[in-house]
Amino acid sequence: MGRWEPGARARLRDAALDLFSEHGYEQTTVAEIAARAELTERTFYRHFADKREVLFDGQEQFVARFVEPMTTGPTTTSPTTEGPGSTGALDLVAAALRGAGSYFTPAMKGFATRRQAVIEAEPSLRERELLKLGSLADALADALVAQGVPTDRATLAAEAGVSVFRVAFARWIASGDDRSLQDHLDHALDELRSLTAQP
Structure with a gap:
């Protein structure tokens, strides 16, 4: 060889x-x-460092796909509001989710589906996956703060963004159609916005 x-x-x-x-x-x-x-x-x-890294390799690139669109777009001009003339925290999160949508191409769906099945079958891998998503939430919150969003609001928006991703990702790998992950992300984000709009 x-x-x-x-x-x-x-x-x-x-x-x-x-x-x-x-x-x-x-x-x-x-x-x-x-x-x-x-x-x-x-x-x-x-x-690979070990067999686990076959499933979790590329964490830095994964996080970067979310964070980079937030750091290259406009900063919040009025970070404590979501009104006209400002880029709200959820708008920045939406930009992050667009970055994730471009990362997970249709060609990756087969691998992503198989990978998730392996993770769901093993408790230690599920724990590792939660840690990975927790690191993503921390990175998103830090990026939001850097864009002028107050810390508490940034934390809430980041956690909401990760929840949107988890819901959309689960729908994507479970679906039998050719809808992209971005389609599922847009739909889940619309659902989140409708919830936050309720009195």
Whole structure:
């Protein structure tokens, strides 16, 4: 086997998902993943720190897709209000969700669906997923504060944004149609706005 196997990362990821689905996450070893991918364990560790990282690799890029649209857009001119002439906290969150929608392309739906099934079947992975979303909420709140949103409002808006993402993501991977994640995000965000508009 050559030192730099073509497509090794994708082969290892696919092999891991197959084995996690067939035998369970805890029952699958790195050696088995490497063997299924027809690679060495050494090659596996060049790409992933451990088997969990097959599922959670790329956290920094994931968070960046949410945060960057918030930091490149206009800052809030009146951070304590949501009225005309200001960019409200939810508008900034909507920009973040558009970034997420562009990150999760239709081609990723199959992987995302398989990945989520593995996570839902293993309590330790569900806990890790919650930590990942908690880190996302913290990053969104920090970005909102940097844009002039008061801390409490930023925290609420960030948590709401993560909730919108979770609902939309679950709908996306469960749907049998070709609607994009962005379609589901827009719908979930509209539902949130309708709730916040109620007296």
